[in-house]
Amino acid sequence: MKPDFRTAFLFLVLLAGVSLNSCFGPARLAYRNIATFYHPDFEMKDLSFEVFNLNDTLSNLYIKFPFPGLTYTTGKGTPTANYRLHYEVFEGYESSRIVDSATFSGVDSLGRAGFFFDSVLLVLPERKNYTVHVVLQDVISGKNHGKILEINKQAQHSAAGFLLCNEDGIPLMRNYLYKGEKVRLRHAVASQVWLYHHPGEQVAAAPPFAFTATPDFQAGDSLLKLVFSNSFSNTFSLSEYGIYFIPDGSKPFVIHRFYDGFPEISNPGVMRESLRYISAEAEYQAMFNKPARAAVDEFWVKVTGHPERALSQIRRYYKRVEEANRFFSVAAEGWKSDRGMIYLVYGPPAVVYRTQDSEEWTYGEAGNPMSVRFLFNLNVNRPVPDFEMLRSENYRNTWNMAVSNWRR
Numbered sequence: 001m002k003p004d005f006r007t008a009f010l011f012l013v014l015l016a017g018v019s020l021n022s023c024f025g026p027a028r029l030a031y032r033n034i035a036t037f038y039h040p041d042f043e044m045k046d047l048s049f050e051v052f053n054l055n056d057t058l059s060n061l062y063i064k065f066p067f068p069g070l071t072y073t074t075g076k077g078t079p080t081a082n083y084r085l086h087y088e089v090f091e092g093y094e095s096s097r098i099v100d101s102a103t104f105s106g107v108d109s110l111g112r113a114g115f116f117f118d119s120v121l122l123v124l125p126e127r128k129n130y131t132v133h134v135v136l137q138d139v140i141s142g143k144n145h146g147k148i149l150e151i152n153k154q155a156q157h158s159a160a161g162f163l164l165c166n167e168d169g170i171p172l173m174r175n176y177l178y179k180g181e182k183v184r185l186r187h188a189v190a191s192q193v194w195l196y197h198h199p200g201e202q203v204a205a206a207p208p209f210a211f212t213a214t215p216d217f218q219a220g221d222s223l224l225k226l227v228f229s230n231s232f233s234n235t236f237s238l239s240e241y242g243i244y245f246i247p248d249g250s251k252p253f254v255i256h257r258f259y260d261g262f263p264e265i266s267n268p269g270v271m272r273e274s275l276r277y278i279s280a281e282a283e284y285q286a287m288f289n290k291p292a293r294a295a296v297d298e299f300w301v302k303v304t305g306h307p308e309r310a311l312s313q314i315r316r317y318y319k320r321v322e323e324a325n326r327f328f329s330v331a332a333e334g335w336k337s338d339r340g341m342i343y344l345v346y347g348p349p350a351v352v353y354r355t356q357d358s359e360e361w362t363y364g365e366a367g368n369p370m371s372v373r374f375l376f377n378l379n380v381n382r383p384v385p386d387f388e389m390l391r392s393e394n395y396r397n398t399w400n401m402a403v404s405n406w407r408r
Helices: 268-278 281-287 292-304 307-328 338-346 393-406
Strands: 008-013 048-053 058-066 081-090 098-108 115-123 129-138 143-152 163-166 183-186 192-199 222-229 242-246 253-257 351-354 358-363 372-379 386-389
Touching: 048 143, 058 129, 058 143, 081 115, 098 115, 268 281, 268 292, 268 307, 268 338, 268 393, 281 292, 292 307, 307 338, 338 358, 338 372, 338 386, 338 393, 372 393
Parallel strands: none
Antiparallel strands: 008 098, 048 058, 058 115, 081 098, 081 129, 129 143, 163 183, 192 222, 192 242, 242 253, 351 358, 358 372, 372 386
């Protein structure tokens, strides 16, 4: 399997500690505000980063992005886009030691309609857990599109040890499958693994002031045995909905089989279900006594009081649901998670700090007593760990205000 090298991607620097000033701040990842990771204005749709452990010391960092997502010059001559990739590898979120770092630069003057796809080799000589901060910069627009990836070199069956590929062995660059889609898994040394399955749908998160435990799920029996040859499994597809995973400590490898069309929202049933957070209990239950499309339309016209206002809110709300699906789908559809719930109702946070096992979100200015903060802790005592928020009765007023903003 070999990546596509159709576009110039020029090596510039390979020195520990080098950074792009506009997107890399304090040395430790835990001190960096990564709120742009969860903001649609800084999102390049269909941009994907993946890591894969080739062996004990080498890992691949894969990059895929759509050329139309770049900004091209509109002056005289050939329209040209310039992009830059920078990554830093740390020994965890709290470490200031950079193990590997590099900057690459690329140019496209052909106005391509497809995707850029390439990989970078990471040298990680010790069997540790590493954290990678990677940013793709659109030079002309000045926008930075970043992500934090974790690489576990200690456990053979960690998430970074597997790579989901198409039938030809090319990385799929997403963790969800479509109906009938045939795929293979790549692993450096495995001879066989069992893919576990949790069928059905997850329950949407409870409001931030409700002290209701997040519903847990139990994995079903081992569903699918995958046999590997020359580092690739046999071809398989996943017909049943649910979450599929290979257990391995706190960071299992996960594949999602959600509704057809995920992460977009076009199914009337999904549109109705995702109104859970901004509707009263009786109001929500009554919607299921009508056809889904009619229930959705009636809800928005009723709460906004005007068809044009309803249409505007529909576009805005379901765009937010799709964004939550892209940003926060770990153990459930993104909008059903605690982080997805807060994002959907309150919007993108202004400040986000991330550690190995927590995220802190701030709405408003950091340090301002009027700001609203949410703390999400990683619950590793679940088959598929995810971030769960620390709930408090103090959130009731701000929640009601945020919900009211959607209902007018």
